[in-house]
Amino acid sequence: MPFYGEEQMEAIRSVTAMEYLQKHQPGRLKKSSARNEWELTDHDSFKINGITSKWHWKSRDIGGISALNFLIYVDGMEFREAVGMLMQENPSLSYPPPQPEERPKKPFVLPEPFQNCGRVQKYLNSRGISSEVIRYCRRLGILYESSPYHNAVFVGMDESQKPRYAFLRGIYDKDGKSFRIEQAGSEKNYAFCIPPDRESVRVAVYEACIDALAHMTLEGGKADKYRLALGGISAPREAQSAGKEKQSQKTGGTPESGKQRNPVGKPTKNPPALEHFLKNHPEIEEIEVCTDNDFAGRWACGHIRAAYGGGYRVIENLPRTEGADYGDLAAWEMERERSMAKQHTQGR
Numbered sequence: 001m002p003f004y005g006e007e008q009m010e011a012i013r014s015v016t017a018m019e020y021l022q023k024h025q026p027g028r029l030k031k032s033s034a035r036n037e038w039e040l041t042d043h044d045s046f047k048i049n050g051i052t053s054k055w056h057w058k059s060r061d062i063g064g065i066s067a068l069n070f071l072i073y074v075d076g077m078e079f080r081e082a083v084g085m086l087m088q089e090n091p092s093l094s095y096p097p098p099q100p101e102e103r104p105k106k107p108f109v110l111p112e113p114f115q116n117c118g119r120v121q122k123y124l125n126s127r128g129i130s131s132e133v134i135r136y137c138r139r140l141g142i143l144y145e146s147s148p149y150h151n152a153v154f155v156g157m158d159e160s161q162k163p164r165y166a167f168l169r170g171i172y173d174k175d176g177k178s179f180r181i182e183q184a185g186s187e188k189n190y191a192f193c194i195p196p197d198r199e200s201v202r203v204a205v206y207e208a209c210i211d212a213l214a215h216m217t218l219e220g221g222k223a224d225k226y227r228l229a230l231g232g233i234s235a236p237r238e239a240q241s242a243g244k245e246k247q248s249q250k251t252g253g254t255p256e257s258g259k260q261r262n263p264v265g266k267p268t269k270n271p272p273a274l275e276h277f278l279k280n281h282p283e284i285e286e287i288e289v290c291t292d293n294d295f296a297g298r299w300a301c302g303h304i305r306a307a308y309g310g311g312y313r314v315i316e317n318l319p320r321t322e323g324a325d326y327g328d329l330a331a332w333e334m335e336r337e338r339s340m341a342k343q344h345t346q347g348r
Contacts, residue, residue, distance in 0.1 A: 108185030128330030214330035
């Protein structure tokens, strides 16, 4: 691989995925029903914002902004190949681009609260979340309904109980799609966390906020441990993982001793929310992993065990049903109870 200076690499990484696609593969883009959102014709679960270029491939639970990451993680290119292609198709990258003016970071401000939480409570109840769990979170000020759009707002607090993070979840799904976004200025270190009502040495970790509420509901509303939402997880594509594992078996290779690496050879990164939480809670002894029971969730579970198993007792508690998360389980349990109640009424 030719040598590229630090400034050239910065220039390469500054090319957004949307810029690359519009210039070199416009026929691969198609407009989605959401505002400013586009899809790929060859990956229907891939979404990209036409303004920010922030993309997310839902079926693989990976995302990014840059064209470099898009070529590596979506198109499956090797790092050298992707850099070479961007240099070839963008000759101007050979020269350091003018440095943009540094913009001040947007301050974090919580969305305006609505006068009550009626719509959000009704929505969460319809997802199998108990009113008891909703009231518990509302009392702590970590869940409320926003105005004027009536989104569910999941708040992350710092050590002094000051809001530093918020995740907004729309309650009106359109064609199976929902509004989900982190509030501008949010700090991922301070993710949504349901604290216990007593001393506890355990933290349960989830991919999403609703999973934490759902699992608490399924456990009878017990507030006996911390329940931390990681704000998503990072995992390789399943096909890449299988390919690397197969190649390792062919060559007789074994994972590099002393380092945890993911199946595509890139050093893994521990979840920032969990890292920060453990740093500020030295009393924690147990990590209960409650990620989704799919490839990405199982991969993340394995990484957490490898990364933290030396210092903590790691309990794997993924949903028993393949492909499910705890939000699914809570909804199914609600339907089961309704069906039983209906049969009991009809049997009178």
